[in-house]
Amino acid sequence: MAPTTDETKTFAPFRPAAAILRQQLADPDSLLVCPGVFDGFTARIALDAGFDTLYMTGAGTAASVLGxxxxxxxxxxxxxGNAGMIAALDRNVPVIADADTGFGSSLAVARAVKLYSQLNVAAMHIEDQAFIKRCGHLRNKALVSLDEYLVRIRAADRARKECGRDIVIIARTDSLQSLGLDGAIRRLKAAHSAGADVAFLEGLLTKEQCQEAVQALAPIPCLLNIVGGGVTPALDAAEAKAMGFKILLWPILSLTYTYVSVKKAMRELKEKGWSEPLPGGEGGIKDIFEVCGIEEAAAFDREVGGSTLDGGFF
Known part of the structure; x- marks a missing residue:
């Protein structure tokens, strides 16, 4: 079979993921529902399910990359590196990624923005916790001063302008516990004035607080974070959209189901000496390879004249 050449097959021009995300955010009727993924496999499963925006969880990255x-x-x-790998799986599906506190000083924040941008990550969120941070749904979080927080946001804004990439900057505050709702809203408004595009008030406690926060921050686009077992009520997409949120994250969705399913299977193997197949044989090696793109890989190989996958593979 003769390979397909660039003259006989056209390709869509590259479009930065940040531009796609900005278009999604600009749609007045849209709510971006983003499942949390932590590696290439969970990202592939989310893409196969049809999500048009993904979220790379920092907690999941810590758990999966480092344990x-x-x-x-x-x-x-x-x-x-993890965010960039996920973003590369489908360049048309923007990835929003955790960037913790920015990893240090203003110079570290700038480096982070440029690195995420180079890897075609669509958005990153930067928080106002002290450098030794905690998950947003844990207690006793230490904050930096408002001035130090705004240095991080201004550094992020300056860095994206210097590198010519319009990555979306999401300002996250973990100040609700210590400063109250009004204080948290003041921080986010100041961060928006310093260059942030989206407001992320972590750890909202009630539906009433969710609604009040969106109204107080309008017209700034707002992000809602639903953590299983966390402090924020589990609003569904319809409720979040009705309140006016633009982004809805379920950050530990993949972690939760991985934990529950793998723990069950491991216990079964340990106790019984075998693992019971799932109904219908779901989750076998064929399913795993297919969701990871083996058909697309074979098509690519054929189109360039290769024979690596000739003869089939199942």
Whole structure:
């Protein structure tokens, strides 16, 4: 079979993921429902389900890459590398990624923004916790001053302008516990004035607080974070959209189901010496390879004249 050449097959021009995300956010009727993914496999499953925006969780990255809790242990190269790998799986599906506190000083924040941008990550959120941070749904979080927080946001805004990439900057505040709703809203408004595009008030406690926050921050686009077992009520997409949120994250969805399913299977294998097949044989090697793109890989190989996957593979 003769290989397909560029003269006989056209390709869509590259479009930065940030531009796609900005278009999604500009749609007045849209709510971006983003499942949390933590590696290439969970990202592939989310893409196969048809999601048009993904979220790379920092907690999931810490757990999957290092086997550690979400306590500022993951370095910038590890976090950005994971985000970039996920973003590369489908360039038309924007990835929003955790960037913790920005990984240090204003110079570290700038480096993070440029690295995430180069990897075609669509958006990153930067928070106002002290450098040794905690998951947003844990207690006793330490904050930096408002001035230090705004240095991070201004550094992010300046860095994206310098690198010519319009990555979306999401300002996250974890100040609700210590400063109250009014204080948290003041921080987010100041961050927006400093260059942030989206407001992320972490750890909202009630539906009433959710509604009040969106109204107080309008017209700034707002993000709602639903963490299983966390403090924020589990609003569904219809409720979040009705309140006026633009982005809805379920950050540990993949982590939760991985934990529950794998734990059950491991216990079964340990106790019984075998693992019971799932109904219908779901989850076999064929399913796994297919969701990871083996058909697309075979098509690519054929089109360039290769024979790596000739003869089939199942």
């Amino acid at each position: 550690q809790p979400d306590l500022a242990i993951v370095s910038l190269p590890e976090m950005a």
